[in-house]
Amino acid sequence: ADVVTDWNVNALGAIAASGAAPTLGSALMGMVHGAVYDAVVSIAGGYEPYLGQLEADPEASKVAAAAAAAHGVLDGLFPEQSADLQALLDASLAEVPDGAAKDTGIAVGQAAAAAMLAEREGDGRGEPNPLTWDEGAGDYRPTPPAFAEYVDAGIANVRTFLADDATYYRTAGPLALDSPDYAAELEEVRTKGAAEGSTRTAADEELMAFWFGPAPQWSMAERWLTAEHDLDITEAARLFAMSNLAAADAAISCQADKYHYRFWRPITAIQEADDDGNDATVGDPEWTPINGVTPPYPEHPSGWNCNAGAHGGAVREFFGTDDIAYEIMSPDFPEPRQYTSISQGLQEGIELRILEGIHFRTGDEQGVEAGLQAAALAAERLAPTTD
Secondary structure: OHHHHHHHHHHHHHHHHHOOOHHHHHHHHHHHHHHHHHHHHHHHOOEOOOOOOOOOOOOOOHHHHHHHHHHHHHHHHOHHHHHHHHHHHHHHHOOOOOOHHHHHHHHHHHHHHHHHHHHOOOOOOOOOOOOOOOOOOOEOOOOOOOOOOOOOHHHHHOOOOOOOOHHHHOOOOOOOOOOHHHHHHHHHHHHHOEOOOOOOOHHHHHHHHHOOOHHHHHHHHHHHHHHHOOOOHHHHHHHHHHHHHHHHHHHHHHHHHHHHHOEOOHHHHHHOHHHOOOOOOOOOOOOOEOOOOOOOOOOOOOHHHHHHHHHHHHHHHHHOOOOOOEEEOOOOOOOOEEEOOHHHHHHHHHHHHHHOOOOOHHHHHHHHHHHHHHHHHHHHHOOEOOO
């Protein structure tokens, strides 16, 4: 299964080098791992293909097929990285003995990549999707200090990978501004996420320092689990396809929901709380979040937690249990962080975005639920064959 995990790392690196925003990156990772899965499963059988069964000799090299599929998608997406990607492909193929099995495996992988690129042609990536807003209570508007524009707006209209459309994952939405629960959530962010005078503990600060991105760090967990459980190449291809196709749909649906609800960020909500119609909230015009910067798009739901829910949910669906041990690394930590359940890792993501002062608890929790829905749909789509 090393070829699957190797190309997971390669794909994350290529997408990062391209400068793609994280939400778009999730869609691109879905393309890569969807193609890898179809290439491997077309040879090995045992599971329903994602796009469809490819013509494949059962004696073809699954390693060559996986490498060629991942390379083909990435080379099609990033032709400017062609030389680097070719070097990575050459390194993967060097592990496969020359001969008919290798050649036919490469052909299957190339066919899977071509099918994926054709399927996603004109899917809405890169198309403009301007965000408009109002100035009333609860309405999103650009936030200080940069008052930046929404740079990744188009992802909200990208065609989904698993569901018929993004509304399949539609969340219940933010809390009513005049509700006691909303007042409690606003106070939680105000006290925990403040740049000055917060109630954060040393454990909270460590949590914030550890997590830097749901896609790369949950992918670490998946690579660790692949090795720890000695998954074969077909199992690994399915695990990574489930997680990345689910994350692609979660990213798209999350951004579509942000457009649908256009809910204000905590910095706006806290600064303007005197005008929100809730007697239990008190405005603080000088309040800012710990990092001083808020992502330039609406609050609900949390994109981080949509992604984490998809990855964590895929692991849960694949292994059939929430109670599974895994570990995740972080650059500034010499030792990995150890987990005993999927829920444990997902809960940290919920708390993280509150501690950072950029999300309400409801937006975090509903983001996780959307990701879990996508993971369940991925497991259904990539199910074992019944024959």
